[in-house]
Amino acid sequence: MLDATLGGSTPITVDSIQSSYTAQVKRRRLYGGLTLLIFVLLMVSGFNVADDRNAGGFWDGLHQIGDYPADVLSEAWEKRAELPGLVAKYFPALVETINIAAVSTLIGALGGLFLSLLGTRGLAKWPRLIPLFRRISDIMRAVPEIVIALMLIFVMGGGPVPAMIAIAIHTAGALGKMFSEVAENADLKPVEGLASTGATWSQRMLLGVLPQVAPNYVSYSLLRFEVNIRASAILGFVGAGGLGYELRNAMAWGPGRFDEAAAIFILLFGTIVFFDQISSHYRNRLTEGQGQ
Amino acid sequence: MTTADLTLTKEHAANLFRRKRLIGFSIPAVIAVYFIYIFFAFDLPGLAQRASLEKAVTLFSDSWSHKVHVTRNNRTGEIDYAVEGERKGRYPEGERPDWVTGDEIITIDLGADHIVRYLPNNRTEVEIPGFPMIEVQAEGRSLTTNLPADLPDWISASKRRIGITTPEGRITLTGARTEVFNYFPGWELFWFTLDSPYHGHGVTEILFGEQLDPSRSNVAGAVTDWWNNKMWRHRDVAWAIGETILMAFLGTMGAAMLALPLAFVAAKRFSPIMVVRAATRRVFDFVRGVDALIWTVVLARAFGPGPLTGALAILITDTGTFGKIFSEALENVDQKQIEGVTSTGAKPLQRYRFGVIPQVVPVLLAQILYFLESNTRSATIIGAITGGGIGLMLTQAIQTQKDWEEVAYYIVLVIAMVMFMDWFSGWLRAKLIGRKD
Structure with a gap:
């Protein structure tokens, strides 16, 4: 009886398992194929739309990619004797670009610190206002730097300060989010211990939370510093001073002054690579002991 | 652990603390010094002078309000009504805002008893509470007025140009044209421009009301006109x-x-x-x-x-x-x-x-x-x-x-x-x- 049931039902079960498995595989393949198809369609049609709305076509422009760099490089090579002088000439602009990035990272990190502590559950001074501080940091993060920079340039005139404020606002929002993800994982025991001794909120944060999160915070700030150097160069291009501004001027002169553009390219490239290397070295050191 | 060991460890710990304290104080100090350097490198004192509060005020007030221009061309005597003074925002022929009245004498009521009158022969009267009536006569390229020599700071006047700024609106007068700007809150013409039949009609009217444009159904027409709004694009x-x-x-x-x-x-x-x-x-x-x-x-x-x-x-x-x-x-x-x-x-x-x-x-x-x-x-x-x-x-x-x-x-x-x-x-x-x- 028992045997019969077992013997009778087992083949059916195996069959049904197999068929349901193949059905599942088929369905998954179908979904995967459909997703892939939609993705390819999106890519192709997107490319065509972008190509249509571009001033020059992709296929016409493709073989011209090298022309401009080749012009710049050949002219810079002809005037290579003057290159060190030009690099020295634009060095102050480079310092300004780096200063914009550094100051805005410092201010932004400070702002992000407050936003993160005030917007993290368990740490916030006013728990009811957590959503408010989160939304503030979301909005600050969403505003592209160029928006604030252009409006401030209108009000204050060109120069490094509009760029600095614009980048600092965005940095505060971006770091606020990353910081609060770290702060959420912070151990609350030291905070409770400090609270039991009657420590104020700022004392609890300074002595209880900051020592735990400092390595991560510094590491994120360094990463942000790399990003901000690029942002500050780009904002210079729309009139906010520094190396980007000089680059735009040098480009506007066109052929004959390509050596200046080349000098700026070299400075910018060198700076970005240099600070990337330094920052990644220190970030690795800071996060070394994290896994244990 | 012997006493010697203990003192050694103690000294070691004290050294560590000293070093940590030094770092703890020197980092903020370095940052402070850096900020002082930046203060001068970025020329912040000079920036305070260059920054213009006036521009900031224009920026903020303009971002949530709009103005309607009433312009009289003093050569032809023609009067134009246009939102933001743009051609795209011009009122159609024969129409004008309801705060403008009169045919021979055009009376513009800016609100709060601020009244501007465009009189024939290029004369203009401006009535502002608490200030004597201002009369201006435009002749060729120059202006004759009854303005006293001693002017409040919201009026700027020269032989060629007079500007009056009040909280209700702005008036500029030159020989060639007389212009009144009336400010309103909100983004005007955001939905429909003035030439669209749907301008000035509410949502329910468009959805459920009678057909406004004989050639198109309300919803389709409204959507097309909004989509092709020339002002807001x-x-x-x-x-x-x-x-x-x-x-x-x-x-x-x-x-x-x-x-x-x-x-x-x-x-x-x-x-x-x-x-x-x-x-x-x-x-x-x-x-x-x-x-x-x-x-x-x-x-x-x-x-x-x-x-x-x-x-x-x-x-x-x-x-x-x-x-x-x-x-x-x-x-x-x-x-x-x-x-x-x-x-x-x-x-x-x-x-x-x-x-x-x-x-x-x-x-x-x-x-x-x-x-x-x-x-x-x-x-x-x-x-x-x-x-x-x-x-x-x-x-x-x-x-x-x-x-x-x-x-x-x-x-x-x-x-x-x-x-x-x-x-x-x-x-x-x-x-x-x-x-x-």
Whole structure:
């Protein structure tokens, strides 16, 4: 009886398992194929739309990619004797670009610190206002730097300060989010211990939370510093001073002054690579002991 | 532990504390010194003088209000009514705002008893409470007035031009024309321009009311007129936002597709030849280091301005970034799964497909989606440089230095777009790889 049931039902079960498995595989393949198809369609049609709305076509422009760099490089090579002088000439602009990035990272990190502590559950001074501080940091993060920079340039005139404020606002929002993800994982025991001794909120944060999160915070700030150097160069291009501004001027002169553009390219490239290397070295050191 | 040991340890600890205290105080001090240096390097004292509060006030008040111009051409005697003084906002022939009355004498009521009258023969009367009636006669290129020599600071007057600024509106008079600006809150003509039959009708009226335009149904007509609004250009704005998102999408996905195979070449586990590995890595470092700004500049020379240039600039820069991240992820894959797949007799390509890809896909997808959001923001900025998308419209509107309500509109849209992409990429990530803590 028992045997019969077992013997009778087992083949059916195996069959049904197999068929349901193949059905599942088929369905998954179908979904995967459909997703892939939609993705390819999106890519192709997107490319065509972008190509249509571009001033020059992709296929016409493709073989011209090298022309401009080749012009710049050949002219810079002809005037290579003057290159060190030009690099020295634009060095102050480079310092300004780096200063914009550094100051805005410092201010932004400070702002992000407050936003993160005030917007993290368990740490916030006013728990009811957590959503408010989160939304503030979301909005600050969403505003592209160029928006604030252009409006401030209108009000204050060109120069490094509009760029600095614009980048600092965005940095505060971006770091606020990353910081609060770290702060959420912070151990609350030291905070409770400090609270039991009657420590104020700022004392609890300074002595209880900051020592735990400092390595991560510094590491994120360094990463942000790399990003901000690029942002500050780009904002210079729309009139906010520094190396980007000089680059735009040098480009506007066109052929004959390509050596200046080349000098700026070299400075910018060198700076970005240099600070990337330094920052990644220190970030690795800071996060070394994290896994244990 | 002996006493000697204890004192030694104590001294050691004291030294440690001293050093920590020194660091703890010197870091803020260094930062403070740096800020002082910046204070002078960025010329902040000079900036306070250069910054113009007036411009800031115009910017803020214009961003949420609009003005209607009533202009009299003193040569022809013609009177024009136009929103923001633009041709696109002009009232149709025979129509005018309801705060303007009279035929022979045009009376403009600015509110709060501020009244301007356009009298025949190019005479103008301005009535302002608490101030004697101002009479101005325009003759040729000069103005004669009854204004006293001693003027309050809201009136500026010369022989050629008189400007009166009140909280209710602004009046400027020159020999050639007399102009009154009346300010109102809100974005005028946001839905329909004045030439549309739907202007001035509410939503319920359009949806359920009688047919306003005999040739079109209400809803279709209203949507077309709104979509083609010449003042706010909703269609162009929608295209621009689409272009910006398209730049980010094409750039990010293209970069990911290029970077994946290259990452295999750069990862130690999969690429035995050191030279090839190192070369690929240097390529990644190079394209990343050149930065989107320079790529944009270089590519704009080849492809001209437009969204494709922006997409390619993002693509090239991010190929470097993705390559680096992907190859690091590939180094960290678990060997056991690959061995298991190999034991079934899989060929190298199949080993990658079934042994490696499933392990790294969650990491890669998370990165790609994060970059999609971040690149939407970059695409706005790159668009401003290379000339495409919402970034271009925004910079153009800012450069006119007067369409601040449009600037405000674009800023709201940009923030909404970025927040939407943020939400969307988070949602997609949760769908594709599950929510992780």
